[in-house]
Amino acid sequence: RSGRSAALRARMEERLLGARFRYLNQQLYTGSxxxxxxxxxxxxxxxxxxxxxxxRQVRRxxxxxxQRIVRYLRRRPASLVVADFGCGDCTLAASVKxxxxxxxxxxxxxRVTVCDMAKVPLAAESVDVAVFCLALMGTNLQEILGEANRxxxxxxxxxxxxxxxxxxxxxxxxxxxxxxGFRTVSKDLSSSYFYLxxxxxxxxxxxxxxxxxxxxxxxxxxx
Ligand code: SAH
Numbered sequence: 222r223s224g225r226s227a228a229l230r231a232r233m234e235e236r237l238l239g240a241r242f243r244y245l246n247q248q249l250y251t252g253s254x255x256x257x258x259x260x261x262x263x264x265x266x267x268x269x270x271x272x273x274x275x276x277r278q279v280r281r282x283x284x285x286x287x288q289r290i291v292r293y294l295r296r297r298p299a300s301l302v303v304a305d306f307g308c309g310d311c312t313l314a315a316s317v318k319x320x321x322x323x324x325x326x327x328x329x330x331x332r333v334t335v336c337d338m339a340k341v342p343l344a345a346e347s348v349d350v351a352v353f354c355l356a357l358m359g360t361n362l363q364e365i366l367g368e369a370n371r372x373x374x375x376x377x378x379x380x381x382x383x384x385x386x387x388x389x390x391x392x393x394x395x396x397x398x399x400x401x402g403f404r405t406v407s408k409d410l411s412s413s414y415f416y417l418x419x420x421x422x423x424x425x426x427x428x429x430x431x432x433x434x435x436x437x438x439x440x441x442x443x444x
Contacts, residue, residue, distance in 0.1 A: 241267075242274025243441050250438030254359030258337040261326040268327040272309065278441060279355075286382035286415045287354045291316040293380065293419075294350070301349035304372055306338040306365070307356025322348065339364045346374040354382045355415070362434050363401065367426045370402045379403055379420040384439045385413055393433030401426040401434070 245267055249257050261268045279285055290313060294303065299318035308314065311330040314321035323332045324341050336342060339361060351369040359365055369379055388394060395405050395418075403420035410416050 238270065239274070239443065241270055242277075243443065245271045246274065247438065247440055249358045250440070251360065253361045254337050254339045254365055255361070257359060258326055265327055272329060274441075275309070282414050284412070284414075285312075286417065287312050287316075289417055290352055290354055290380055290382060294319060297350075302347070303350045303352060304341065304343060304348045304369070305352045305354070306341070306369065307353060307358070308333060309354075309356075313352060313354065319350075339368050341368060341372060343372045345371050346377075348372050348377065349374060350378045350380065352380045354380075355384065357381065357383055357436060362436065363426075363431055366398075366401050366403075366434075370422060370426045373422045375422055375424065377422045378406070379422065381418040381420070382415050383418075383436065385410070385416050387436040387439050388416060389435060389437055390433060391416070394435070395433075397431040397433035399423075400429070400431045 248260060249271070252260075294301070294313075294317045301319055303313070303317070303319045303321040305311070305313050305321055305323050308323035308325050309329060311323050311332045314323050314332050322341070322343060323330070323334060324336055324338055325333045326335065326337070328335055334342065338356070339359070351373050353369070357365065366379075373379065391408075391410065395408070398405065398420060402422055402424045404423045406419040406421050408416065408418050
């Protein structure tokens, strides 16, 4: 009897965690990066819960997008300086020889510099590669990508891995990226899970609206 009620309780707890994860996830995708920073500063436990849920989601995928970025960096000189926006558990930094600046809202690893990715403590034109791996969560995309443009040197690389279903109009998105000072170098749209986009910085971001720069929130279904 008590075994059965313990199992029931575990199942209820699991459901509750799932529901909280989905709620947090929705908040992150429907608010600005500043809202996300405020949310996790007020409730660091929420961040850890979010990460547990995130891990559970990506474990179902055939390949982790961050592994694609690792492979990409290993083909290029280890002397390139990297900035990982929304680094999570710092898998990227731990997997390559490059110097990697790791930014996230709460430190899952001692390597993390805690900050909002819309405002990172790096000098202008100081990095060779900027990475957003499943991290373009805030609604202020233009500001966030503008920050990546600021810290990248001219000709530097921007790598974006994002959930495929978030793209409403990939063409319009890529066009908007040109206004933000990024030329498309390659795009791998072959996975049904995530797209991998490589850009090169052509110059500073041009101000003004970039209407195509939109991504759908990535909402998870109850399972
Ligand atoms: N890049 C990692 C983690 C992806 S999860 C990987 O591929 O495994 C997305 C990460 O972005 C989370 O760790 C989340 O905390 C972080 N994030 C979301 N909004 C952020 C913000 N405004 N500033 C910094 N990090 C943010």
